[in-house]
Amino acid sequence: MASLSCVLRSGRNAAAVVLRREFHRSAPASVQVTVRDALNQAMDEELERDERVFLLGEEVAQYDGAYKISRGLWKKYGDARIIDTPITEMGFTGIAVGAAMAGLRPICEFMTFNFSMQAIDQVINSAAKTNYMSAGRQSVPIVFRGPNGASAGVGAQHSQCFAAWYGHCPGLKVVSPWSAEDARGLLKAAIRDDNPVVFLENELMYGVPFEMSEESLSKDFTIPFGKAKVERQGTHVTLVTHSRYVSFCLDAAAVLAKEGVECEVVNLRSIRPLDVETIEASVMKTNHLVTVEGGWPQFGVGAEVCARVMEGPAFNFLDAPATRVTGVDVPMPYAKILEDNSLPQIKDIIFSIKKTLNI
Amino acid sequence: MWQQQGSRAASTDRLQAAAAKRGSQTTASYVALARQPAPAALLNTKRHRALGPPPLDTAVSRSEAATKLSPTAAGFTGSQESTPQDHNRSRAAGCQPTYHVIPSAQVSEAACPTSPVDQQSGFVKPGCLPQCQPNPQQSPYLPQHSPYLPQQSPYLPQQTPYLPQQTPYLPQQTPYLPQQTPYLPQQTPYLPQETFYIPQQSSNGAQTVSEFLIGQSELVNLTSPAASALATTTKRQPPKPPPVNTKASEAELVTEQPTLLSDPGARAVVSSRAFADFTPKASFEIKKCDVHRLEEGPPGQAELTREQGLHYYRTMQTIRRMELKADQLYKQKIIRGFCHLYDGQEACAMGIEAAINPTDHVITAYRAHGYTYTRGVPVKQILAELTGRKGGIAKGKGGSMHMYAPNFYGGNGIVGAQVPLGAGIALACKYLGNNQVCVTLYGDGAANQGQIFEAYNMAALWKLPCIFICENNKYGMGTSVERSSASTDYYRRGDYIPGLRVDGMDVLSVREATKFAADHCRAGKGPILMELETYRYHGHSMSDPGVSYRTREEIQEVRSKSDPISMLKDRMLSNKMAAMEEFKEMDSEIRKEIEEAALFATSDPEPPLDALCDHIFHNDLPLEVRGTTPWSKLKSSS
Numbered sequence: 003m004a005s006l007s008c009v010l011r012s013g014r015n016a017a018a019v020v021l022r023r024e025f026h027r028s029a030p031a032s033v034q035v036t037v038r039d040a041l042n043q044a045m046d047e048e049l050e051r052d053e054r055v056f057l058l059g060e061e062v063a064q065y066d067g068a069y070k071i072s073r074g075l076w077k078k079y080g081d082a083r084i085i086d087t088p089i090t091e092m093g094f095t096g097i098a099v100g101a102a103m104a105g106l107r108p109i110c111e112f113m114t115f116n117f118s119m120q121a122i123d124q125v126i127n128s129a130a131k132t133n134y135m136s137a138g139r140q141s142v143p144i145v146f147r148g149p150n151g152a153s154a155g156v157g158a159q160h161s162q163c164f165a166a167w168y169g170h171c172p173g174l175k176v177v178s179p180w181s182a183e184d185a186r187g188l189l190k191a192a193i194r195d196d197n198p199v200v201f202l203e204n205e206l207m208y209g210v211p212f213e214m215s216e217e218s219l220s221k222d223f224t225i226p227f228g229k230a231k232v233e234r235q236g237t238h239v240t241l242v243t244h245s246r247y248v249s250f251c252l253d254a255a256a257v258l259a260k261e262g263v264e265c266e267v268v269n270l271r272s273i274r275p276l277d278v279e280t281i282e283a284s285v286m287k288t289n290h291l292v293t294v295e296g297g298w299p300q301f302g303v304g305a306e307v308c309a310r311v312m313e314g315p316a317f318n319f320l321d322a323p324a325t326r327v328t329g330v331d332v333p334m335p336y337a338k339i340l341e342d343n344s345l346p347q348i349k350d351i352i353f354s355i356k357k358t359l360n361i
Numbered sequence: 362m363w364q365q366q367g368s369r370a371a372s373t374d375r376l377q378a379a380a381a382k383r384g385s386q387t388t389a390s391y392v393a394l395a396r397q398p399a400p401a402a403l404l405n406t407k408r409h410r411a412l413g414p415p416p417l418d419t420a421v422s423r424s425e426a427a428t429k430l431s432p433t434a435a436g437f438t439g440s441q442e443s444t445p446q447d448h449n450r451s452r453a454a455g456c457q458p459t460y461h462v463i464p465s466a467q468v469s470e471a472a473c474p475t476s477p478v479d480q481q482s483g484f485v486k487p488g489c490l491p492q493c494q495p496n497p498q499q500s501p502y503l504p505q506h507s508p509y510l511p512q513q514s515p516y517l518p519q520q521t522p523y524l525p526q527q528t529p530y531l532p533q534q535t536p537y538l539p540q541q542t543p544y545l546p547q548q549t550p551y552l553p554q555e556t557f558y559i560p561q562q563s564s565n566g567a568q569t570v571s572e573f574l575i576g577q578s579e580l581v582n583l584t585s586p587a588a589s590a591l592a593t594t595t596k597r598q599p600p601k602p603p604p605v606n607t608k609a610s611e612a613e614l615v616t617e618q619p620t621l622l623s624d625p626g627a628r629a630v631v632s633s634r635a636f637a638d639f640t641p642k643a644s645f646e647i648k649k650c651d652v653h654r655l656e657e658g659p660p661g662q663a664e665l666t667r668e669q670g671l672h673y674y675r676t677m678q679t680i681r682r683m684e685l686k687a688d689q690l691y692k693q694k695i696i697r698g699f700c701h702l703y704d705g706q707e708a709c710a711m712g713i714e715a716a717i718n719p720t721d722h723v724i725t726a727y728r729a730h731g732y733t734y735t736r737g738v739p740v741k742q743i744l745a746e747l748t749g750r751k752g753g754i755a756k757g758k759g760g761s762m763h764m765y766a767p768n769f770y771g772g773n774g775i776v777g778a779q780v781p782l783g784a785g786i787a788l789a790c791k792y793l794g795n796n797q798v799c800v801t802l803y804g805d806g807a808a809n810q811g812q813i814f815e816a817y818n819m820a821a822l823w824k825l826p827c828i829f830i831c832e833n834n835k836y837g838m839g840t841s842v843e844r845s846s847a848s849t850d851y852y853r854r855g856d857y858i859p860g861l862r863v864d865g866m867d868v869l870s871v872r873e874a875t876k877f878a879a880d881h882c883r884a885g886k887g888p889i890l891m892e893l894e895t896y897r898y899h900g901h902s903m904s905d906p907g908v909s910y911r912t913r914e915e916i917q918e919v920r921s922k923s924d925p926i927s928m929l930k931d932r933m934l935s936n937k938m939a940a941m942e943e944f945k946e947m948d949s950e951i952r953k954e955i956e957e958a959a960l961f962a963t964s965d966p967e968p969p970l971d972a973l974c975d976h977i978f979h980n981d982l983p984l985e986v987r988g989t990t991p992w993s994k995l996k997s998s999s
Contacts, residue, residue: 056792082792088822093781093815100785103770104722104799106792127775128782133979135763137756138999140770141979172977172986196980228984275984313991 032213040182040214041071041203044189045109047221049079052107055193058085058098059111059148068113069149069208095121095146099128102144102198109193112148115164115202122167129198130173145192147201150178151245151296152345154206158333163297165244168200169273169306175227176274178202180248182212184271187225194224202273204246230277232284236266239290239355242281242307244270247294247346254351265355273303281307282316290358291316291324294351299328325354642666643936647870653853653860653890659877663869670933673715673868675947677707677926680731682955683740684899687730687747691903695963696747699761699774703731705898708925709832710735712871713800717879722790724770724783725802727762728832728897732802736769740955744962751968752961758968758976777803777810780829784816787827787888798826798882800875806837808851817855817888824887828878829855831892832865838901839910852892865893866923896923975999 035043049055061068063076063086076084087094091112098110112118118125129142151163168176175197179185185203192199217223233248234255241251248269255265266284270277285291291311293304304326311317311324330344643665650658684704690696703710710731713723725732733743738754746753747761754764762774770786773779783801790797803813808831820827831851835842842849852860859881863874871893878889896919900907907916933939974986974997986995 085823088815088818090812090815090818092812093784093819096778096781096812096816097785097788097819100724100770100782100787101789101792102785103782104786104789106789123775123778124781128773128778132771134976135755135759136765136771136976137758138976138979139755139765143979175978197978 032215033219034211035182035186035214035219036209036211037179037182037185037203038069038071038208040186040212041189042073042075044186045072045193046075046078048190048193049075049083051221052193054105054107055109056083056085056101056106057109057111058087058094059109060087060089060113062086062111067111069205071203071208072111091117091121092124095124096128098144099124099142099198102129102142103132103140107143107193109145109147112146114153114160114205115148115150116160116162118146118148118164119162125168125198125200126171126174130171132173133197134173141196142198143196145189145195145199145201147189147192147203149205149208150202151204152206152329152334152341155336155338155341156334157336161334163295163329164200165202165273165295166297166302166306168202169276169303170301171274174198174200174274175272176200176202177227177272178204178244179271180207180245180269182210183214183218184225184231184269186214186218187223188227188271190222191224191227195227199227202245207246207249210249225271227272228275228277230271230280231269232266232280233269234265234267236264236288238263238265238288239292239359240266240268240281240284240288241292241294241351241355242268242270242284242304243294244273244303245296247296250346250348250351251294254348254355257348257352258355263355263359263361270303276306276310278310278314281311282314285311285316286319289319289321290355291320292327292351292354292358293324294327294346296329296345298331299326300331302326302328304328322358322360325358327351327354638937638940639667640936640938643932643938645869645932647867647873648864650864650870650874651852651862653850653855654857655859655861658861659863659870659873663873665869665932665938667933667938669715670929670938671943671947673711674926674929674933674944675951676711676714676735677868677929678948679740679951679954680704680707680710680734681926682951683734683743683958684730686744686955686959688899688903690744690748690959690962696761696903697749699727700747700903701728701730701761701901702899702903703728703897705919705924706832706834706865706895707731708868708871708929709830709865709893709895711925712865712868713830713875715868715872716875717798717800720768720795721797721879722768722770722783722786722799723802724773724779724786724799726776726779726804726807727772727774728804729762729764729772732769733764733766733772736766738764738766738769739958741958741961744958745965748962748965749967750962750965751972752965756968756972777807777812779803780807780810780813781816783829784820784825784827784888787820787825787882788823790826791823796883798828798879800828800830802830802832804837805831805833805835805842805849805851806840806845808833808854809846814854817858817890820888821855821858824885826882826885827888828875828882829858829888829890830875831890832895833892834895834897836897836901836910839905841910850892852890855888855890858888858890860890860892862892862894865895866919866925866928868925868929971996 045057049057057072057075062072063081063084065086066073066076072084087097095110095118098108101108112121125146129144129146132140132142150165152161165176165178168174175192175195177188177192177199179188179201189201192201230242234252236255241255243251248267251265251267255267258265266288268280268284281291291308293307295303297303299305308324308326311320327346327350329346332344334344335341644662645665647661647663649661652658681704684702687696687700688702691700706728714735717723719737723732723736730743730747733754734740742752742754743764745751746755746757746759746764749757749760751757753759754766759765759772762772764772770782771779773782780801780803783799787799787801790799801816803810807813813829816827817829819825820829831854833842833849833851837845848854850862852862854860861874861878864870874891878891881889898907898916898920930944934941934944974995976999977986977997978984978999981999983996983998986997987993988995
């Protein structure tokens with residue numbers, strides 16, 4: 003009966019729920035979990051593990067989360083720990099940072115990171131810089147999370163990618179998960195970290211299921227920051243990317259594999275600190291570099307990757323200049339055709355790879 | 362405006378020639394011109410310099426000019442009566458309008474016989490405007506006409522208040538130098554030659570003030586009738602002066618605790634005098650607070666014990682001297698960057714600290730040195746932080762605005778950002794259920810910040826134990842409260858949050874109000890707002906002399922009538938709660954302490970370069986940090 007009610011309540015991930023809850027012991031080695039559920043479970047487990055952890059943001063409690071990431075948490079933990087805030091980003095971000103200074107471990111959710119721009123002073127000046135300014139006396143163990151980057155048809159003010167903005171500032175750790183495993187491990191690590199962490203999710207990835215291994219479903223599974231993951235091994239070109247574009251790169255790699263080009267796809271996971279070693283090792287193997295991201299080109303993540311590779315030993319291994327595939331340098335338009343052409347598509351990635359390889 | 366009004370006609374060669382003689386028409390050249398003696402051709406000219414070159418195309422009479430060329434005509438909205446005369450009146454105060462239309466050559470003398478403008482040269486005829494006699498000395502290009510010329514500019518050295526002879530802060534002007542202080546022995550009435558009986562001196566003679574005082578106390582004991590019993594006690598050795606702690610330990614900061622005196626002998630001396638002479642406790646009337654959404658405010662009476670009074674005096678005087686020392690060090694360029702001084706506002710910091718527990722929390726803005734001290738950081742660590750040495754409270758990494766201590770969260774540079782932080786700290790107090798409150802301070806300048814109202818909303822909604830305190834020192838940098846705020850009743854700005862307006866220059870008022878507010882919060886009634894009406898003697902920061910937006914008389918008036926330290930001392934003296942010598946002695950001790958702290962702050966080494974990248978993160982593994990070039994890889998440890 004319990005499983006039936008589970009199925010009725012949560013249709014989409016019913017299978018995952020049932021598998022997880024009923025047949026855990028005899029489950030197969032991997033389970034399909036969406037990014038949304040991975041985030042939900044990670045928060046649930048961390049809230050249970052440490053009483054100082056609490057979640058605040060708009061619509062996180064009674065609405066179950068604007069994107070349903072915090073579904074069920076309010077019912078379980080109540081008003082004291084899952085706090086609905088008014089629509090006052092600067093105010094509630096400051097409150098979250100103050101609570102972190104006073105010893106709690108808040109998770110501050112932004113409905114999207116576009117709204118974090120209103121509160122960016124609290125994130126940077128009050129959270130990121132405080133440990134340094136106080137010479138270690140005052141730490142700020144806080145996580146800022148929310149969807150980042152373009153969504154579908156939401157217009158210019160709701161589609162900006164903040165990876166480069168937050169990645170610029172020392173004192174912050176900035177992570178950008180792709181898969182459910184990334185989401186779970188990185189969020190747990192972020193909550194357990196004593197420093198301000200900016201956790202950039204992606205709305206379009208929330209509903210995508212991924213296989214998760216037994217190990218990644220364990221309660222203490224964390225992914226260290228500053229470690230990129232090579233999602234696909236290759237020999238001809240290195241694709242460095244993060245968040246949703248890892249999927250695009252894998253698709254492009256699959257297409258190119260038929261033509262005999264083997265792409266190595268590096269999922270950055272951490273924007274700050276950036277894992278230069280993995281990138282350099284990969285470039286030294288493949289001799290070609292293409293970075294793919296959704297943000298604007300100028301001063302972006304790709305620009306930083308290229309500069310770092312150029313400053314390091316891997317430069318001598320490059321057979322062609324590094325290429326950046328980025329979003330178009332325009333505020334995001336609304337019309338579908340325009341929007342689709344404002345972001346990197348698989349054909350753009352393939353085109354860039356072929357240009358870089360000169361084929 | 363003028364330049365847009367049309368181009369020069371070809372027939373105005375004469376004026377062009379004159380213009381060419383004057384040089385180019387830019388403001389800088391006008392100023393340069395003004396510094397030179399006016400050339401003869403420019404005599405009798407009444408054009409207002411700031412109006413620029415005259416329009417020379419149209420033949421306009423004065424009346425036409427009034428409509429066409431006035432600011433109204435140019436598209437400014439304003440009163441219809443904004444004639445050129447009015448336009449000018451606002452500019453060259455006290456001078457008759459010097460706006461003149463220079464008609465073109467087509468206007469004949471016959472057509473305008475009464476025109477004051479000489480048709481030949483295009484300039485005003487001498488003697489036409491009696492009030493502004495065309496006198497070489499009165500040419501508008503000469504200093505006394507234009508408000509923009511050096512002598513009339515408020516910004517030139519001879520007019521600026523920045524010169525040493527004009528600043529009140531130089532040694533010869535500060536009241537705190539020995540020759541000006543009334544506290545020197547030669548000014549005290551207590552010299553031996555004024556007593557009737559000189560007791561036998563001890564073998565060494567009175568070496569210190571306290572030894573001397575002991576001598577005097579023996580005098581008192583012998584002559585007062587009730588003390589005959591005491592006269593039979595053996596002669597005591599002069600004890601050390603009562604070491605009232607300046608760096609109050611946490612226990613002392615709790616309300617109502619007497620000051621700890623380490624030497625029992627000292628206590629005996631003091632209390633024997635107290636017993637004989639001093640009132641141990643007195644009750645003072647304090648100003649009634651204005652209230653908002655409250656049935657009643659704090660009580661109108663405050664009790665003060667002798668120990669408390671001495672402790673408050675010592676703390677406030679330490680803050681005062683520390684700020685003055687910081688001022689000195691800044692002027693010697695030993696402190697750099699920002700330095701926002703707190704002198705004048707000491708009663709706020711001391712009153713608040715007296716009313717809360719050491720386990721309560723305080724967060725404030727950038728004028729934070731006073732609070733850093735009352736929250737327990739020693740003076741030498743504060744001064745060393747200001748001078749950027751490794752002995753500073755933030756190891757030289759933070760500076761004036763970023764000093765932290767247990768339960769003290771700075772020191773915040775962004776105006777108003779500390780208020781949501783304070784509400785967050787109050788949220789943590791409520792979450793953890795520890796019955797603590799958070800005192801969140803901000804200024805009158807910050808009181809208009811939007812994020813403060815966001816914080817009010819959430820604090821009231823969730824009933825956070827937060828005391829919002831607006832330190833209204835009447836000026837937000839250089840802008841007075843009347844010029845910045847539509848409502849200067851800052852205690853009412855919380856709207857649904859109850860508020861109090863408190864006299865911030867009286868340490869007892871501040872203490873009683875803060876106690877009232879803390880009780881309110883601890884009772885679970887939610888946040889409360891307090892406005893402390895106070896005053897700062899220095900400017901906004903060290904780069905602001907503080908007299909361009911307020912008069913020296915105002916500062917002097919506040920200093921003489923409402924100085925918090927003087928008020929406390931006068932209260933205690935008039936109620937015989939302490940002797941003048943005790944205050945003088947405390948002053949000299951504090952002076953010595955500050956000197957030592959300043960010596961430490963100037964002699965301590967700067968932080969090592971290896972520590973440049975430390976503390977980026979907390980509790981983290983050492984990481985590599987990029988330096989200025991790709992080859993410089995620095996190390997960061999937490």
